Amino acid sequence: MTLKQIWQAAMLCVAMVSFEGYAMAEGKTAVDMVVHGRYVVTMDGAQDVIENGAVAVKDGAIVAVGTDADIASAYDAAESISGENRVLMPGFVNGHTHTAMVLFRGMADDLALMTWLQEYIFPMEGRYVDPAFIEVGSELACWEMIQGGTTSFVDMYFYPEVIAGVVDRCGLRAVIAAPMIDFPSPGFKGWDDSFAAGVKFVEDWQGKHARITPALAPHAPYTVSKEHLAQVAAKAKELGAPISIHIAEDKAELKTVGDKYGITSVELMQEVGMTDVTTVAAHVVWPTESDMKTLAASKVGAIHNPTSNLKTAAGIAPIPAMLAAGVKVGLGTDGAASNNDLDMWEELRLAALLHKGAGGDPTVVPARAALNMATKGGAEAVGLGEVTGSLEAGKRADMIQVSLDSLRLSPLYDVMSQLVYAAGARDVVTTIVDGKVLMADGKVLTVDKDALRAKVKAVADKIRADLDAKKQ
Amino acid sequence: MTLKQIWQAAMLCVAMVSFEGYAMAEGKTAVDMVVHGRYVVTMDGAQDVIENGAVAVKDGAIVAVGTDADIASAYDAAESISGENRVLMPGFVNGHTHTAMVLFRGMADDLALMTWLQEYIFPMEGRYVDPAFIEVGSELACWEMIQGGTTSFVDMYFYPEVIAGVVDRCGLRAVIAAPMIDFPSPGFKGWDDSFAAGVKFVEDWQGKHARITPALAPHAPYTVSKEHLAQVAAKAKELGAPISIHIAEDKAELKTVGDKYGITSVELMQEVGMTDVTTVAAHVVWPTESDMKTLAASKVGAIHNPTSNLKTAAGIAPIPAMLAAGVKVGLGTDGAASNNDLDMWEELRLAALLHKGAGGDPTVVPARAALNMATKGGAEAVGLGEVTGSLEAGKRADMIQVSLDSLRLSPLYDVMSQLVYAAGARDVVTTIVDGKVLMADGKVLTVDKDALRAKVKAVADKIRADLDAKKQ
Numbered sequence A, B: 001m002t003l004k005q006i007w008q009a010a011m012l013c014v015a016m017v018s019f020e021g022y023a024m025a026e027g028k029t030a031v032d033m034v035v036h037g038r039y040v041v042t043m044d045g046a047q048d049v050i051e052n053g054a055v056a057v058k059d060g061a062i063v064a065v066g067t068d069a070d071i072a073s074a075y076d077a078a079e080s081i082s083g084e085n086r087v088l089m090p091g092f093v094n095g096h097t098h099t100a101m102v103l104f105r106g107m108a109d110d111l112a113l114m115t116w117l118q119e120y121i122f123p124m125e126g127r128y129v130d131p132a133f134i135e136v137g138s139e140l141a142c143w144e145m146i147q148g149g150t151t152s153f154v155d156m157y158f159y160p161e162v163i164a165g166v167v168d169r170c171g172l173r174a175v176i177a178a179p180m181i182d183f184p185s186p187g188f189k190g191w192d193d194s195f196a197a198g199v200k201f202v203e204d205w206q207g208k209h210a211r212i213t214p215a216l217a218p219h220a221p222y223t224v225s226k227e228h229l230a231q232v233a234a235k236a237k238e239l240g241a242p243i244s245i246h247i248a249e250d251k252a253e254l255k256t257v258g259d260k261y262g263i264t265s266v267e268l269m270q271e272v273g274m275t276d277v278t279t280v281a282a283h284v285v286w287p288t289e290s291d292m293k294t295l296a297a298s299k300v301g302a303i304h305n306p307t308s309n310l311k312t313a314a315g316i317a318p319i320p321a322m323l324a325a326g327v328k329v330g331l332g333t334d335g336a337a338s339n340n341d342l343d344m345w346e347e348l349r350l351a352a353l354l355h356k357g358a359g360g361d362p363t364v365v366p367a368r369a370a371l372n373m374a375t376k377g378g379a380e381a382v383g384l385g386e387v388t389g390s391l392e393a394g395k396r397a398d399m400i401q402v403s404l405d406s407l408r409l410s411p412l413y414d415v416m417s418q419l420v421y422a423a424g425a426r427d428v429v430t431t432i433v434d435g436k437v438l439m440a441d442g443k444v445l446t447v448d449k450d451a452l453r454a455k456v457k458a459v460a461d462k463i464r465a466d467l468d469a470k471k472q
Helices: A003-026 A066-072 A099-106 A115-129 A131-148 A160-170 A191-205 A228-238 A251-261 A265-271 A287-298 A306-311 A320-326 A345-358 A367-374 A376-383 A415-421 A449-471 B003-026 B068-074 B098-103 B113-127 B131-147 B160-170 B189-207 B226-239 B249-260 B267-273 B289-296 B306-311 B320-324 B344-359 B368-373 B376-381 B413-421 B447-472
Strands: A029-041 A049-058 A061-067 A076-081 A086-090 A090-098 A150-156 A173-180 A211-219 A241-249 A280-284 A301-305 A328-331 A399-403 A428-433 A436-440 B029-041 B049-058 B061-067 B075-081 B086-090 B092-097 B149-154 B173-180 B212-218 B243-247 B279-283 B300-302 B328-329 B399-403 B428-433 B437-442
Touching: A029 A061, A029 A066, A029 A399, A029 A415, A049 A066, A049 A086, A061 A066, A066 A076, A066 B413, A086 A251, A086 A415, A090 A131, A090 A280, A090 A301, A090 A328, A090 A345, A090 A376, A090 B212, A099 A115, A099 A131, A115 A449, A115 B061, A115 B368, A131 A150, A131 A160, A131 A436, A131 A449, A150 A428, A160 A173, A160 A191, A160 A211, A173 A191, A173 A241, A191 A211, A191 A228, A211 A228, A228 A241, A228 A265, A241 A265, A241 A328, A241 B226, A265 A280, A265 A287, A287 A320, A301 A376, A306 A345, A306 B344, A306 B399, A320 A328, A320 A345, A328 A345, A328 A367, A328 A376, A328 B098, A345 A367, A345 A415, A345 B306, A345 B344, A367 A376, A367 A415, A376 B289, B029 B061, B029 B068, B029 B399, B029 B413, B049 B068, B049 B086, B061 B068, B068 B075, B086 B413, B092 B131, B092 B279, B092 B300, B092 B328, B092 B344, B092 B376, B098 B113, B098 B131, B098 B447, B113 B447, B131 B149, B131 B160, B131 B428, B131 B437, B131 B447, B160 B189, B160 B212, B173 B243, B189 B212, B189 B226, B226 B243, B226 B267, B249 B267, B267 B279, B267 B289, B289 B320, B300 B376, B306 B344, B320 B328, B328 B344, B328 B368, B344 B368, B344 B413, B368 B376, B368 B413
Parallel strands: A029 A076, A029 A086, A090 A150, A150 A173, A173 A211, A211 A241, A241 A280, A280 A301, A301 A328, B029 B075, B029 B086, B092 B149, B149 B173, B173 B212, B212 B243, B243 B279, B279 B300, B300 B328
Antiparallel strands: A029 A049, A049 A061, A086 A399, A399 A428, A428 A436, B029 B049, B049 B061, B086 B399, B399 B428, B428 B437
8 A cells, every 4th residue: 555545544533434424413303394202102002102202204204213312313303393391202093983964963972873874874975965065064073083183094984985085184094985885875876876876986086186095985784785885895805895784783683594494794894705804893892702713713803892882782892802812903983973072082982981880890991001092003094004103214104292280180190091081182282293293282274164164064054954944 | 189199199109110210120139149151050950051141140159040030039148149051060979088198199000908008108197197198188188178078077087177277278078087986096095085086077177167067987898897886876865076987998898897797888887876866987898788777778888999999909899789779879979099099070970980881871970960969969978968069049159160171171052061071170261169159261279289289299208218228
């Protein structure tokens, strides 16, 4: 090595060291947003809670989760959201709802099932459900979900293409399932056209929108024949699309399926090939022990809807046994006609309370387990486990901030207990989906509230006049 | 009659007519306040709902309830509170709580009963409960209740004279029951001194304060001997004071009482003379059919605490059967250590939902029945039926306004359904007790929130340090 070579080598070293030093000081990774939390409830596998933590977001995805200091040392954010006295956590996954039914909220309560369905729900759906109704109802539902901290939902209602348009605009993430049923329903004469439209909906939307997953929704084993269920399962497998269906909701369903086929609803799912596809099975109130094993070994997620199951008197799902069996369990509100709102906080709390009292064991469904069903576990149950449900690098940035400002939330000894047993939708101040802020400081940014109010009033006035006429 | 006499008579007529006209125009009855409601949910016997109605208040009492037009034509109000898009209804009666336990909110959840009591509640009570703790805890509880629309409550906790001072200042109505127990407890060595102090508390406060009713609180049939229960019943009868006690809360209690006396807890109440006195029996989760008949024929009110009964796994009280049997049933939150808040809206909703699902009948405990338990029925169950619980002339003016502004509460088809199944504490904007406004436009006027926050923090920091040390 000549002197010149040594000199050149030395200069190269200096340059490299300088460049690295420069990069370390100035070249933090640029991200779009850092969101902070006094407590960051990650809901990752270990269910870590980070005090004074933050999440870095780029291109709608979570880049890193750590302490404020860790994130500050590694990332430069274009935008920062303060976490002072706030919990930062994943948004809720509402695993089962019928969004536009919010327009029937409180229309018919405390009635026997058949009176409710045949004198209220079915006639009113027949009379009012059209694309305009769905547009208004879905927008109201989305507003309510954003406001209450839900970031993803699984929907099953008429005119899914209209729902998809609303979801696109309002910014939520959704699995939107096209309804199929053997009987006439809004827009359809029966099975064939509802099935064809559902398939077309999936083909139209699949892979087209980052936040929307189209799906097929055969209504239930008592309203869709075995052959049609098999047809859906085959088509879902072919398309790679998920299914959403009501399963084992009440004893009447079990009897109908048992009388007709001599098996349980879950066994029917298995027989038609539905357990091999990502299937969101709503309710599952009455699984046998064998059904639970089948579900645990399948691609099916079960959605627990405690408020709806109580209100319609369907029963109390054996959630502790299902969790012990390894069934993927999520939480849902069901439609507002049997709830009467889309508040996942109430489901979270009720899920934590109900099974203790019903089963005589105060240790079952602890706060952490309930929170898991509403977030990570729920995302896994609806086939979005890779995408959302926890604050982990690589997942999409779907998260909420919960204010701890109210004296109702003091003292605070355990943040997860406080979230489950004392906090509520009113404490949510920020909702972010796919890295986009949908609600800031309690104000929903993607829905024109005044215009929505007027549209809701116009629909409701007509329905109310109808109900008043009925009463006379 | 001379012309002059005729003239005089005519003038007299004119004067009389004028005077009457003047009196009609100007001489309406003067009242202190008229409070309006878009809907006035009276909870009177007929459960009338008045659209565009109002309540006139004078000297803390309800003078009249009617339409806006009726009230305007008959009463002149010094103060008027707008009812635009608001429901006006009676405030809630929280039939069973332990107010200061809010300071233990979320301290120990999801635990087996004995772990919870012996490792957390009892040691922490022993270490922290003193008059200063009670002062802070009761103030936090009163703030929370005022904010959520509770106007009366039945309390059972240590240092009742301190609680009474807080209730006096914050403006709520309360039955404050002095705790008595056979074992050492904060401030007492055992039965004799706790009994003596309880009797003294009743003597000190009885008839002295318009909003405070002192009472005797033997803890439960498994912590107070039969002889001591009889002693309390006799003393309550002698003093004309009510009793508050835990009864038939869980199966373990039934077993203890059964093993010891060969009878049920309700039979024990009857045997010691407690059914002849106004007694607030908290829980009553496990009454026999015969117990229900006994209660129905007695002066005992049963308080249903659905959240607490689920959370502690006590069980599900047979509320539809109890109502059918004619038992006076009210609603309560229990203490925040087993809830974890004092939100009567959650109890209201849960009471309406739970028994439908547990009993398989969606028509039981309809919205109206749940609302009745939280208001008029609850007042009757705790011995305040003449005083509060409904909007009727002659009762004290204990009422709340619930805003219907949120889109969550639209559409509105049935106001009672909306209150039970969709509204919540966050919608309460006005709380009035004994004719005094305790909260206006969502702001509690009788508690210094910032000072309270600092006091709560000081207590909580000590408890948290203790809990952290325990974990290590």
